[in-house]
Amino acid sequence: MAHAESGRGHPASSEMYVPRSMQVWRGLMNWLAFFLQVFLQILRGTPSLAQFLSYIGLRQSFLSSSSAAAAVAAPSPAAVAAFKPLPVVEIPLQDSCPTVHAGSDSDVSITAADDDDDDLLAVEKLTIVLDLDETLVCAYETSSLPEVIRSQAIEAGLKWFELECVSSDKECDGKPKVNYVTVFERPGLHEFLKRVGEFANLILFTAGLEDYARPLVDRIDKDNLIGERLYRPSTVST
Template identity: 55%
Template sequence: MADLADAEALSAVAEDSRSAAQAWRAVVGWVSIVLQVVIQILRFSPSSWAQLLSFVGLRDHPHSLLSSSAPFKPLPSDIPVEISMETPSSVTSAEELEKLTIVLDLDETLVCAYEASSLPDIVRIQAIDAGLKCFELECKTVDKDAEGREKINHVIVFERPGLEDFLEQTSKFADLVLFTAGLEGYARPLVDVIDVNNRFSLRLYRPSTVSTEHRHHVKDLSCLSKDLCRIVIVDNNPFSFLLQPLNGIPCVAFSAAQPFDEQLLKVVLPLLKQLSLEKDVRPVLYKQFYMPEWFEKHGIPFDNQSP
């Protein structure tokens, strides 16, 4: 009887060991799958770290260890309460105001572009299947081949969701200016495709940017007007408008990994409509984003932080 009991005990221990081993293999397999997904995400987009942190709930958590590294007060996923619910004293009828000027960045704001040779087919297929509009483009570069001829880059461009509708609606109440740090050989044919109705009254390319002691390729809005009360720039890179931080909307960067992005129509457009009724856009944008303080933290001083 004792031998039988010992045998049963050993059998139970062996069974427990097998169960534990199976559970451990399942955990290892799950971790392996997660790591593969993470690797694919990180290879998919230059802004993937931000997307990943946002996905796991770290990026926007007020008590996160990473919260101090947030680049600026992010543009919310819906209309800001203070913008949509309150009517500032400066709001007036559109007939009494000069037309608003909206300066729009190109890459990662209106579109995202990739060299065709470096874009995996699976990425393109998944983005198109999800509904993103895309087109291929041949762009001239500043590089020359061995015979001195201009090199041609083959580029795949993805339009940000709602782009056409966004341009149509904003052009009804504002003058649109395209301002990109990209070279004209790349940007001009691209904009020809997305702006077939010529809604941009002006296109500015890299030669129109300026260099400062802090950054190169800065977009100085004073080249458009000395009066900045009715000028706003939408750009995913806040350093682009470091000379006029009170006029900037730091939009969320766009990539092909975001086929269901709603920033243009659900977030940026309502804010721009509200700004079109402001005598001076700067107080509203200051209270929304506090960009001068953000630049101060990055070593870029700004004298008048309270408009």
């Protein structure tokens, strides 16, 4: 009787008992299946982080946190639709030159511009002070001029002339005193005065007597390019 009962109980215990090697084998097969799924997913395409976490049982917690973060970061469609960028407006540049209108207005504008240019030139004009002797001319008293110097100057092509200077001093007999002067012009004198007079006001300043300097300047400056003349009385003795 005891053998019968023990014989019946043995098959039941054999069905409930699972060898340890079988548990290890099943765990190994589960891991192999997991890695096989990951490998197949890599072959099909790179798996997303959510898919990878779903394989290891973290899908629910990760998706819940990621969805909350996405809801905070991503704007709602209504907000996107409500935002409208401002239109781009191009501001035309103003012309630096004023527009010239036809008719009498253009004449007035051009005349005003010309007047402004003339005023600007008058303000910017320089003032040049020139000496007379040994600068514009070389003058010698005719009676004391060596003949060699006269000959050399004439051979060199210098322009020269003789000047009769009537002095305010009187001779013993009461007649005016006359001095004769030979004057050699500096080469390019007239061209120099003309060119410089275009951008400068010319002033002559000389220590010579007016009886000598005035007729000499009248001779070399027939166009009155020298605006002001200062003679010996204008100098200051030291």
